[in-house]
Amino acid sequence: MTAVHAAVRAQGVVKRFGATVALDGVHLSVQPGESHALVGRNGAGKSTLVGVLTGLHKPDAGTVTFDGEPAPAFGDVPAWRSKVACVYQRSMVVPDLTVAENLFLNRFEDGDGGRWIRWPRLRERARDLLAEYGVEVDPAARAKDLSVEQRQFVEIARALSFGARLIILDEPTAQLDAAGITRLFTKLRGLQEQGVGFLFISHHLQEVYELCRTVTVYRDARHILTAPVAGLPKEDLVEAMTGEAAAGPTSWHAVAGSARAREGAATGDGPLLAVEGLALEGEFDPIDLAVRPGEVVGLAGATASGNTALGETLAGLRKPTAGRIAVRGRDVRPGSVPHALDAGIGYVPEDRHRQGLVPNRSVAENATLTVTDQLGPYGTVLPSRIREFAQSMIRSLDIKTHGPGQPVSGLSGGNQQKVVIARALAREPAALVAIRPTAGVDVKSKDSLLGVVRQVADEGRAAVIVSDELDDLRVCDRVLALFHGRVIATFDSGWTDRELVAAMEGIEGAQE
The missing domain is CATH 3.40.50.300 (P-loop containing nucleotide triphosphate hydrolases)
Known part of the structure; x- marks a missing residue:
C-alpha cells in the first residue's frame, strides 16, 4: 500500500x-x-x-x-x-497583459518547439488549462478587465x-x-x-x-x-x-472612559466630529459616529473591514457616496483634503514613508508642511519662523533629533512618526484621525506616540484611532469594531482581547 x-x-x-x-x-x-x-x-x-x-x-x-x-x-x-x-x-497578475499571456508569462514557447510566439496556439493552451480547472475566463481578455475573483482563479490556474x-x-x-x-x-x-x-x-x-x-x-x-x-x-x-479565556458572559459596554470624555458627556457638549449616514460603496455601509471633546474613539477592524477606508474618508482622501461629516457643527466638503484641514481635521496616514514624510527634507520642513501660510507675511516663508515653530513641536512631542535642520530620514522610526504627528497637530485641529499610528515602531515609541494621541483628547479635542493593533486601541475611551463594512460591536474602555478579537474576526454573536 x-x-x-x-x-x-x-x-x-x-x-x-x-x-x-x-x-x-x-x-x-x-x-x-x-x-x-x-x-x-x-x-x-x-x-x-x-x-x-x-x-x-x-x-x-x-x-x-x-x-x-x-x-x-x-x-x-x-x-x-x-x-x-x-x-x-x-493580485500579482500583470494588468495590461491578457489572461493567456499571464498564464504563460516567461514560458510562451513551451511545447511549441521554437522561439516565436504562436498567439493562436497560446490562447488555445490557455483555454485548455482554464477548462481543466473549471475557470470560465476569456483567454484574450485583459487581466485589468477581470473581476477580483477571476484574477484569483487565473493565479490559481x-x-x-x-x-x-x-x-x-x-x-x-x-x-x-x-x-x-x-x-x-x-x-x-x-x-x-x-x-x-x-x-x-x-x-x-x-x-x-x-x-x-x-x-x-x-x-x-x-x-x-x-x-x-x-x-x-x-x-x-x-x-x-x-491567550485570554472567556470571563463569563460577553459585555460589549464596560467601564467609562477618561474624565474629560465623561465631563463632556455630562455637560451635554456637542460632538467635535460628527458623522451621519456616511457610506462608501464597496467599502463600508452607512455609519453614524459622534466624537466628543476629550474622547478618543477607536475604529477596529482587520483587512477589508472598511475601517481604513472610513478613516481616509474622514480625512478627505476618499469621497463618500452618501452621508455627511461635520466638525464643530460645520459641514466638511466630501473628498477634499484641503477643506478637511481647514475645517479642523488633522490626519496621520498609515504609511509614513509614502504618505507622511518628504525624506530628503529636514525635520522642520516636514513638521511645518501644513502651516506654510503662517510662517511669514504676504505668502512668504521665513526660515527663522520654520525653525522656531519646529523647535516648539520638537519640545512638546519630545522628538529625539540633532535639531530642526536634521534630515528626517536620519531619525528612528518612532521619531519619524512623531514628526508626522507634529505636522498633523500644527494647525491645532479639533479632531485628529490617525491610521495605525504605531506601525513599525518599537514598544517604547508606541507608548510615547499613543500618549501624544491621549494628550490631544485630554486638552479638550477629539481623536480617532484606526487600527487592528490591540495596543493602539487600549488608549481609546470607546472602540467600534467593523467587519465587512459594518459596525458589529461597540466597546467602552475595559474590553478584553478576547472580546475585541472575536468582534474583529466576525464571530457570530458579536452584536451592538
Missing part, C-alpha cells in the same frame, strides 16, 4: 531576523485535498512561515518537506514553483500549471463581496476533490469554519494549537489566538 504523504510538512522551523525571533520551533502539516487554516494575531509568525514555505526565507532550523520529499534548494525558483504557490490579497499541488491563500476574500466569496469557496472545494491542498490565511474566523477542515493557531511566533475545525468551539479558538 502506497503511503500518503502530506502536501507540506514543516517541523521545528526557526527563523530569526536579527534579534527578533519570528518563528520559534513551529510546525504545520497540510494533507492532499485538505483546506487548512492558519490564524493568529499580527506578529504571530504567519507571514514568515509563508515566506519559508514558498522559498523566500531560509529557515535557521527545522525541516520542510513536500509530498515526503525535502524542500528545493534555497534560490531554486523553478523547483519551488513546482511545489507551492501563494495567491496574495493584492497558473500555479497548478507548474505542477504545484499546494496553494497558499493569503486573505483571499479581502476584496470580495458575499457572492464572490461563495463562488471562490465553491471553486476551492472542487479543486480539493482533485487532490489540491490549500493553506488558508484569514482574519475572518467565520470563513475558517465555512471552508476549512483543520485549523492551526500561532501566537507570538509559537505553535499553540492544531485541531479539527468541526469540534472546536469558537471561543476556544479566540482564546488560543489571544
